[in-house]
Amino acid sequence: MAVESYDKQWYVLHTYAGYENKVKANLESRIETMGMTDYIFRVIVPEQEVEVEKDGETKIVKENDFPGYALVEMIMTDEAWYVVRNTPGVTGFLGSHGGGSKPVSLLPDEVDDMLARMNIVERKVADLNVEVGESVKIVAGSFSGMQGEVTAIDNDKQEVTVLVDFLGRETPTEISFNDVESVL
Known part of the structure; x- marks a missing residue:
């Protein structure tokens, strides 16, 4: 099994807009059926809850932050790459230039910020020592x-x-x- 990196990293998937959750479900199913649980770990659609007022009622709905994209945490092997890339609804990886080239992973700070915004993990907050007027x-x-x-x-x-x-x-x-x- 050819391995680009033994570290699990986050990658961005291109999907058909509006099919992000369907891609997530398809990929999670394929991970199980194709025995890839040791290489593909999590699939996330970047969403956050927002308040929407309709007909005088306030409702909380999930809004997609990046239509047409999903995130996948994986170890980049040829087999894992093939499974993800060939999942129905996936059109490719962000940072892949086609022709079989492997994609570029997200930076750890980018992942931390996104997961914190989605309330999946708590972001470490820096101590800020300022006062009003500074x-x-x-x-x-x-x-x-x-x-x-x-x-x-x-x-x-x-x-x-x-x-x-x-x-x-x-x-x-x-x-x-x-x-x-x-x-x-």
């Missing part, structure tokens, strides 16, 4: 590299509200403790 530098996310003033701190959510200059206006933005650092 400046912070944003080190991750859409505003990475920007600086702003802290206007509020929410220890329960482990977020700070930072005023960032967005299109010439100061815009309050909630950012995780992990995604900012103090500017001294």
